[in-house]
Amino acid sequence: MDTTKTFLRSFETSDIKSLHQWSNDTRAILMVGRTPLTYEEVVQEVEKKKKNNDLLLAIENEENKLIGWVFLKDIDYAHGRASIGILLSPKARGQGYGKTAMKQMIDLGFKQLRLNKIYLTTRGANEHAIALYKKIGFVVEGKLRQHAYVDGNYLDTYFMGILRSEWEELVKSL
């Protein structure tokens, strides 16, 4: 049983400063895949997501300290699906927070937004993220070959997904 606690609350404009820092961490750049972003570019990214009606939530730890964000984007109610994304501050990684926050967001997506499927894409090189996603029930639905160019190499990208029916079964054992 997981003992790590996270709290999800709405992502505020004042949180963007922290998001800007986490986004420019070396590992985040390597794993999410882009060049460093200016503060204004991060503001624009958040605005774009809000306009798109994406669900953006801030992640807080047991001490109510902001440690990351998690979001559902491309929410398509007609087909009952959405894509999930997560980014933690470098200091908060590897302590179970990612797993707990993902489970909370998935639960929210299935139970409150009535989604039928939640999916994501991740670089094949992101072993940590893939381990987390598999642990909480995502399955690899496809491999996009040499889909991303990182540090001089073309890397595969994995498309992973979980269905509500699978989640309802898994949640009993998680």
Ligand SMILES: CC(C)(COP(=O)(O)OP(=O)(O)OC[C@H]1O[C@@H](n2cnc3c(N)ncnc32)[C@H](O)[C@@H]1OP(=O)(O)O)[C@@H](O)C(=O)NCCC(=O)NCCS
């Ligand atoms: C990916 C990320 C969200 C994972 O969250 P996290 O809190 O660091 O991960 P957790 O501590 O919950 O670990 C989840 C599982 O990953 C695996 N894991 C943990 N650390 C790992 C490591 N260093 N390498 C490989 N796998 C690891 C374990 O299986 C772990 O489960 P367990 O603790 O039950 O054994 C977080 O590290 C992050 O924000 N990384 C940078 C951005 C990123 O890669 N985002 C995802 C883009 S698709």
